[in-house]
Amino acid sequence: MEKVDIIVDNLLSKEAAKIPRMNQLVIITTISTKGVVNAAVKSEVFHALTKPPVFGFSCNLGHHTCKNILEQHEFVINIPGEDIVGKAMKTAYDYPVGVNELDEAGLQALSSKKVKPPRIAECVAHFECRHEWHDIHGEEILIFGRVMAASLNKDLYEATIEERFRIARPIVVMGEYRYSPVHEVKKLVEKQKAH
Numbered sequence: 030m031e032k033v034d035i036i037v038d039n040l041l042s043k044e045a046a047k048i049p050r051m052n053q054l055v056i057i058t059t060i061s062t063k064g065v066v067n068a069a070v071k072s073e074v075f076h077a078l079t080k081p082p083v084f085g086f087s088c089n090l091g092h093h094t095c096k097n098i099l100e101q102h103e104f105v106i107n108i109p110g111e112d113i114v115g116k117a118m119k120t121a122y123d124y125p126v127g128v129n130e131l132d133e134a135g136l137q138a139l140s141s142k143k144v145k146p147p148r149i150a151e152c153v154a155h156f157e158c159r160h161e162w163h164d165i166h167g168e169e170i171l172i173f174g175r176v177m178a179a180s181l182n183k184d185l186y187e188a189t190i191e192e193r194f195r196i197a198r199p200i201v202v203m204g205e206y207r208y209s210p211v212h213e214v215k216k217l218v219e220k221q222k223a224h
């Protein structure tokens with residue numbers, strides 16, 4: 030197949046979106062110094078280290094999420110299923126400082142076990158994280174957080190992997206404001222022993 034060269038100087042550009050790649054949609058909850066809960070949908074989140082368990086994500090420096098984490102050093106990564114994608118997207122709106130974005134999105138706060146920001150009751154799973162380090166690049170910050178506690182819905186915990194994804198329908202975003210719920214599970218060929 031013939032290849033087309035493209036210029037990628039911005040991973041959110043129309044050109045970059047032509048590459049079939051995807052990121053999981055999550056909602057990050059944080060809390061301000063005044064105790065106001067903030068929620069924001071994010072997709073540039075990744076498994077950064079395995080042991081210790083560390084997640085990384087990129088955030089615009091101007092976002093409330095960033096300000097709250099630099100001040101309070103804690104956040105929760107909440108995993109939504111497709112059933113709440115509409116509510117999740119409401120957390121992408123620009124609300125003024127002091128607004129509880131969970132209330133605005135019609136989502137319920139559930140106390141976390143190890144950190145101050147709450148979990149989101151309607152989400153299927155949660156990683157409670159402590160901010161460990163960060164790197165600033167232009168208008169963005171790369172934030173790394175160590176997992177202090179993790180939890181998920183009991184039905185998912187008890188399900189097989191096939192059932193788990195069928196129930197949870199986690200969301201991946203693909204660019205151009207499109208998403209897909211992941212609900213099909215196929216087995217990879219297992220690694221063969223060397224002769």
Ligand SMILES: Cc1cc2nc3c(=O)[nH]c(=O)nc-3n(C[C@H](O)[C@H](O)[C@H](O)COP(=O)(O)O)c2cc1C
Pocket residue numbers: 054067068069070071072073074087088089091092093094095118120121122123124130202
């Ligand atoms: C599908 C989707 C994915 C997003 N992913 C990110 C992201 O990974 N990083 C980021 O900084 N903003 C991301 N945003 C934008 C934020 O959700 C949005 O700017 C939000 O208002 C920031 O909220 P805050 O100021 O309360 O932190 C995304 C928005 C959408 C719609």
